[in-house]
Amino acid sequence: MTRSAVPEAPEIVLDAVAKTFDTPSGPVEAVAPVSVRLAAGQTTALVGPSGCGKSTLLRLIAGLEAPSAGTIAIGGESPDAVRARAGLSMAFQDPSLLPWRSLRGNVALALKLARKPVDRAAVDRLIALVGLEGFEGARPAELSGGMRQRAAIARCLVTEPRLLLLDEPFGAVDELTRGRLNRELPALWQARGTTALLVTHSVREAVLLSDRVLVFSPRPAQVAADIAVPFAHPRAPDLTRSNRFLDLCDQVSAALAQGEATRRMVAE
Numbered sequence: 001m002t003r004s005a006v007p008e009a010p011e012i013v014l015d016a017v018a019k020t021f022d023t024p025s026g027p028v029e030a031v032a033p034v035s036v037r038l039a040a041g042q043t044t045a046l047v048g049p050s051g052c053g054k055s056t057l058l059r060l061i062a063g064l065e066a067p068s069a070g071t072i073a074i075g076g077e078s079p080d081a082v083r084a085r086a087g088l089s090m091a092f093q094d095p096s097l098l099p100w101r102s103l104r105g106n107v108a109l110a111l112k113l114a115r116k117p118v119d120r121a122a123v124d125r126l127i128a129l130v131g132l133e134g135f136e137g138a139r140p141a142e143l144s145g146g147m148r149q150r151a152a153i154a155r156c157l158v159t160e161p162r163l164l165l166l167d168e169p170f171g172a173v174d175e176l177t178r179g180r181l182n183r184e185l186p187a188l189w190q191a192r193g194t195t196a197l198l199v200t201h202s203v204r205e206a207v208l209l210s211d212r213v214l215v216f217s218p219r220p221a222q223v224a225a226d227i228a229v230p231f232a233h234p235r236a237p238d239l240t241r242s243n244r245f246l247d248l249c250d251q252v253s254a255a256l257a258q259g260e261a262t263r264r265m266v267a268e
Contacts, residue, residue, distance in 0.1 A: 009162045009195040010075025010082070012038040012061060017070035018220075019056055030056045032220040033070060038212075040075075041193040043186070045206035045213045047252065053221030054199045055093070055167050061197065062090050062165050074163060082163065086114035089161035091169045095152035097140040103127065104136040107155045114159045126154045129184060131177060146173045150181070157188055164189050164196040170205070182208055183237065190233050203252045208240060215255040225255035 019031040030053040038044050046054045059065045061072060063079030074082045082088050089110070097106045107127060108118045127136055130150040132143075140148055153169050170178045186209050189196050200206050206213050207229055215225040229248065231239060239245050 008075070009041045009193050010077075010087075011040040012075075012163075012195065012197075013073045014038075014061075015071045015073075017057075017060060017067045017072055019053070019060060019065065020068045029220040031060070031067075032222045034221065034223060035070075036214065036223060036226075038195065038197070040195050042211040043190065043196040043198060043209055045198045045200055045210035046216060047200060047203060047206050047213060047256065048216030048221060048224075049218045049256070050201070052216050052219045054216055057221060058090070058165050058167050058197060058199055062088060064090075086116075086159065087161070088163035088165060089156045089159055090165040091152050091156040091167065093168045093171060095140075095148040097148055097151060097155075099140050102137045102139060103132060103143070103151050106140070106151060107158050110155045110159050116159060123154075123158060126158050127151075129188075130154045130181065146177065149173055150177070153181070153185065157185070160192060160194075162192075162194055164194050166196065166198045168199055168201065171201070178205075187234060203249050203256070204240065207245060207248050207252060208235065213252050215252060224258065225252075227252055227255065 014034050014036050016033040016035050017031065018029070018033045021028045021030055034057065046057065048054050056065065060067050061074070061079060063083040072079055074088070098109070101109065104123055104127065107123050108120070111118045124136060127133060130153055132147060132150055132154070135143065135147065143151065149169070149171070150173060156164065170181055173181065182205060198206070198209060211229050213227045213229060214223055215227065216222065217224045227248070
């Protein structure tokens with residue numbers, strides 16, 4: 001594919017999107033009406049309390065759940081249309097690797113499903129980048145939980161998607177490896193101008209990786225704060241020690257606390 005033929009990274013537009021689940025004990029509102037426009041080519045972090053609806057919102061954008069109300073447009077298309085042509089890739093909290101395939105086979109499978117040629121050298125380079133060199137032939141049962149999560153990240157990135165959805169991608173990874181992946185992996189999608197959404201419980205990670213942080217209230221998810229991250233890419237290793245970075249982390253943390261306090265007041 002020539003550079004001119006590569007699809008543009010999409011803008012995402014959510015218009016009054018809401019989601020309610022029917023349960024035996026009655027309806028549960030997971031996402032309150034959310035209207036937001038996510039710029040093409042930017043990385044947006046979604047942070048909020050556990051169970052607030054962040055992952056549900058990501059699944060709505062991926063077309064894995066249908067909204068109860070409102071509309072979602074990805075580059076002017078529906079999520080179903082984008083997913084049908086392999087225009088997006090998503091890394092879940094659960095790696096969901098096929099147990100009978102090797103690590104290399106699991107990563108390469110994403111290319112086959114996207115109807116793209118399998119470049120074994122490129123697959124192995126990505127496996128090495130996530131720190132799994134030497135395990136290419138291993139089955140998932142032979143890998144630790146953190147290693148399986150890294151394999152899932154490699155599988156997600158190998159297709160070079162124009163829309164990347166990451167649901168706590170580093171949650172099962174040890175702190176040292178998580179720091180290295182935070183430094184090295186974003187360059188893979190940022191250099192291509194990919195639109196990326198990242199769900200994370202780490203305020204530091206949200207500020208380090210994103211161009212924008214959306215802070216959500218407790219369930220049902222509502223946008224409690226919309227915070228721009230002014231640092232240019234690529235970001236210097238010592239950025240996290242700067243006063244500007246720490247001040248921004250404090251701002252996100254304060255917005256999280258305020259969102260929880262506001263929700264408690266409404267509930268009372």
